Amino acid sequence: MTIRFVVMTDSHYHPTAIRDWGAPKMLTQSGEALETSVPAVNALDADFIIHGGDLVCGGGSFDLPTDEYEHSIRHVAETYGRLQAPIHYVPGNHDCDAQTGSFDSLFSTFTMPQILDVVDVAPGVRLALANLYHRDPVTGHWTQELDEALRVADLAAKKDGAALLLVLHEWIAPGHVRPGDDYDTGCVVHADRLRATLVECSSVVATFSGHRHVNRLRLWRDIVLVDTACLVGHPLGFREITLDDDGFLQSRFHVLDCPQLLASSRARCSNEMNQHYAGEELDRNGVVLAPRYQQITGG
Numbered sequence: 329m330t331i332r333f334v335v336m337t338d339s340h341y342h343p344t345a346i347r348d349w350g351a352p353k354m355l356t357q358s359g360e361a362l363e364t365s366v367p368a369v370n371a372l373d374a375d376f377i378i379h380g381g382d383l384v385c386g387g388g389s390f391d392l393p394t395d396e397y398e399h400s401i402r403h404v405a406e407t408y409g410r411l412q413a414p415i416h417y418v419p420g421n422h423d424c425d426a427q428t429g430s431f432d433s434l435f436s437t438f439t440m441p442q443i444l445d446v447v448d449v450a451p452g453v454r455l456a457l458a459n460l461y462h463r464d465p466v467t468g469h470w471t472q473e474l475d476e477a478l479r480v481a482d483l484a485a486k487k488d489g490a491a492l493l494l495v496l497h498e499w500i501a502p503g504h505v506r507p508g509d510d511y512d513t514g515c516v517v518h519a520d521r522l523r524a525t526l527v528e529c530s531s532v533v534a535t536f537s538g539h540r541h542v543n544r545l546r547l548w549r550d551i552v553l554v555d556t557a558c559l560v561g562h563p564l565g566f567r568e569i570t571l572d573d574d575g576f577l578q579s580r581f582h583v584l585d586c587p588q589l590l591a592s593s594r595a596r597c598s599n600e601m602n603q604h605y606a607g608e609e610l611d612r613n614g615v616v617l618a619p620r621y622q623q624i625t626g627g
């Protein structure tokens with residue numbers, strides 16, 4: 329059986345932005361990107377959708393007033409309410425109310441994990457949806473509670489012969505590490521703990537992250553790491569992922585039909601930086617063996 333799903337992340341909807349903030353984001357046009365993403369995703373008729381967080385521009389850098397934050401939550405919910413496939417969310421570091429650090433409005437509007445939720449999405453396939461912000465609203469931590477919850481989910485999945493797809497906002501393995509940098513620069517706090525747990529939790533076949541607005545498709549040990557760029561600037565798109573019984577995971581990157589927005593975003597950066605965000609061809613449209621999935625399916 330083939331499972332086909334969409335991965336999108338970092339919509340960063342801002343209702344009243346008067347500047348675009350850090351590249352490649354184009355926050356003054358975030359409404360256009362949000363609106364355009366719905367028919368583009370619906371056209372794929374996927375089995376389900378994953379959203380990797382940073383739906384809005386709340387806590388962290390943006391300092392949105394509470395009334396605008398509340399408005400943005402409602403607007404994203406109404407817009408994504410038109411998506412035809414079931415959608416599953418995790419929170420990002422910009423999804424709380426910047427004024428209070430509260431996730432209450434987000435959690436009462438969207439179904440989000442308090443710590444870690446496990447959801448059946450296809451025969452023999454489950455999402456493990458992680459909330460990295462249950463301790464601190466703007467700095468992601470792979471906490472002891474998350475670690476224990478993932479181990480419980482792994483035991484249950486092994487017992488049932490199911491595969492887990494871990495969804496979390498921040499990165500697990502670093503990108504560029506310069507001399508003198510901490511190895512885990514740019515990763516979730518306690519990424520080392522998470523990596524050690526992933527080695528043992530063999531039902532986790534792949535992980536899905538956003539946050540750094542970069543496309544990356546990697547086989548780390550026997551786990552597929554999928555990092556996806558933002559929906560509000562270059563390369564301005566989302567992934568369609570196909571998981572086959574033979575154990576192969578294939579990505580196709582779909583670019584939103586917003587040519588002016590894309591050109592404006594590209595014009596903000598050098599070619600080198602734009603390539604960094606977009607990733608290499610195989611980061612966008614690659615196919616890799618997911619060895620753990622192959623073992624589970626017997627493919």
Ligand SMILES: [Fe+2]
Binds near residue numbers: 338420422539541558
């Ligand atoms: Fe983001």
Ligand SMILES: [Fe+2]
Binds near residue numbers: 422497538539
């Ligand atoms: Fe983020």
